[in-house]
Amino acid sequence: MKKLALVVAFCTLAFDAWAQGPTVMGTWLTASGVAKVRIGPCANTASGAICGFIVGLVNPKGPDGQIVAPEVATDYRNADPALRSRKVIGMPLIWGFKKGSEPNTYEGGQIYNGENGKIYSANINLQPDGKLRLRGYVGSPMFGETQIWTRVE
Secondary structure (H helix, E strand, C coil): CHHHHHHHHHHHHHHHHHHHCCCCCEEEECCCCCEEEEEEECCCHHHCCEEEEEEEECCCECCCCCECCHHHCECCCCCCHHHCCCECCCCEEEECCEECCCCCEEEEEEEEECCCCEEEEEEEEECCCCCEEEEEECCCCCCEEEEEEEECC
């Protein structure tokens, strides 16, 4: 009986995921290929509709340019000296987004660029091909850069 209940629960969850269609929620490889970011609903609604945290690193480097283990990599480029020793794994990368008018579109958020230690405004949307389009900018989206992220999970 327990097996039947588990099968029914699993099928229900799978159907719900299928019925909702594609979503920005999930784990993504950044355009540079150096970080995996998990996007999901923010734990605190004051932080926005979606948030993203670094959950994996590919060959991270330390301040000396040498490769370090992912679990010891730190945010040494951060503009705030107090944050330079924080671990990169688990670090917030995107926050503050509002749901846009189109499905799977989020606007007016922030993204932290760990490669230069700066924070940018950003918009995110899911492309028809299943890739994530992220536009980081200063001032206006017209003055920005677009990245394409690939789903890894």
